């Protein structure tokens with residue numbers, strides 16, 4: 001247990017020194033909203049130019065996102081962005097969720113290193129792709 005705490009502390013220091021806010025580090029360490037949904041209404045994956053991949057799972061009730069999870073093969077910026085974005089998307093209508101942009105995500109994360117902007121963009125694009133695919137299928 002002590003070893004885990006020491007490891008978390010070391011990771012915290014490294015991420016903090018490279019420009020992550022405490023809130024973004026908490027998202028990365030707690031990994032809330034990471035995972036899969038059984039019987040999801042929509043499953044969509046997207047690979048970014050960096051080679052990292054995100055897979056979005058949505059449960060949708062009457063045009064509203066009831067539950068959202070995501071799997072991430074990627075860096076701490078990708079994990080923090082993905083976790084925060086799923087939290088923001090939950091409970092929103094599909095149109096509201098598709099409008100979640102970099103500003104909204106950055107407001108939630110408070111700070112990522114500048115060179116991690118593309119990680120936040122990847123999360124946003126993955127969610128937008130999932131919503132578009134769902135709507136195309138339904139219409």
Ligand code: FES
Nearest residue numbers: 050052075078119
């Ligand atoms: Fe690829 Fe962060 S480096 S998403």
